[in-house]
Amino acid sequence: MPSPLEKARQAPDSMKGRILSAARKLFGEYGFHGVTTRMIAKAVGIDISTLYYHWGEKQDLYEAVLTDLNEDIRLKLREIEKLVHGKPLDVRLEVAIDVMSDYLFHNPEASNLMLFSYFVKTRTRSDLDTRMTEHLANIAVAMGLALDKTHVPPQANARVLAVWNSIINFASGENYFRPMLSLDRDAYLEVVKETLKFILIPAFTRKDS
Amino acid sequence: MPSPLEKARQAPDSMKGRILSAARKLFGEYGFHGVTTRMIAKAVGIDISTLYYHWGEKQDLYEAVLTDLNEDIRLKLREIEKLVHGKPLDVRLEVAIDVMSDYLFHNPEASNLMLFSYFVKTRTRSDLDTRMTEHLANIAVAMGLALDKTHVPPQANARVLAVWNSIINFASGENYFRPMLSLDRDAYLEVVKETLKFILIPAFTRKDS
DNA sequence: ACTTGTTTCCAACATTTGATGGAGAACCAT
């Protein structure tokens, strides 16, 4: 039987789905403590008790948002993996950067939510996510940094993290960085992709000396 | 005449200074909305009205924290610049990575605060910071990506941002990433430095083809 | 029409939170 979250994912027009998506946007902008249940309800155009009826406590809703996001990421990574299967590493990186950047720039709340869960202590801490660990392991294997999903050396994970973070930072920081660079959205996205490739590809493709 | 903040910086044992430092730690952990004035007062061991007496509104205190941090960063960057003056780029990067990593790992709230100001919409938005722009310009010149502080092309700024973000991410994410890598603090710090050098140095030192 | 179950809203609640007024300490120069 599907969980409540899965149902909401499959029926984005249902009340549950609409609340989830509004919550996701808001939590992505302001963080957990920066959003009130009333803000979410107002964004959907409903009373707050309707929100509580569907999702229960604020904390529960927030966790549903994170799980929802993680599922999206998982699918996106799988899509990329299919796209680049068998290609050499520099091409894999290039495609991964392009596709992930496009995705994150069209879902600006996604990268913010990730940053929040990495960096912010929630006053009421929920248990750690193992999902990120899985993503990392998958990427490490895909990049040839580890042979086996179950045995990824710390060094390999660290390198994957460096790549991963570089990408989400530019997406997350758009509102802050773009004015500093005086670029419009399209130009910013292009510069970001180019910069990421400039930074990341040489590290992984250089001939060892 | 020195501003209130400068006085507090110069007298860290004064009440003003103690409040500032407690606030800085807490805002760094939980973000603006995640911290209450009562939490800060409690951390210092004083009544909240004493806090308001010294710093006024929460928002003002928060901005003082950010300004304080920015001053630290500025000094740190200048220190690095002196340290590597005249050295070739790969050495500059190496030293910068080492020194910045050490600094950020011993001031864990610093990188978090930076991430907050880059990524989080505060519900009550204060005006944009120009200080970050200055830091970027300085680094860009120091790295030879621009000839003149006042004319840094977007591409150069983007590259500096990529470097900058990579470093603060690992510091900020320690609580989240370190358990994933199963490393103790020292080992984590070492792996981070190594990874940063692995990622960043080749990009800037390769011979153009 | 009547029952049964689901969904939505109104009203209210107890806490939490940002913020202040005013009374007393503490300090300090005279």
Next chain:
DNA sequence: ATGGTTCTCCATCAAATGTTGGAAACAAGT
């Protein structure tokens, strides 16, 4: 000691916030 200034706390306020009970609206089967 006295007067003035600076600092600290207690008590309190109004607004915001998380959360719930219960009544109405709605839907669907019989």
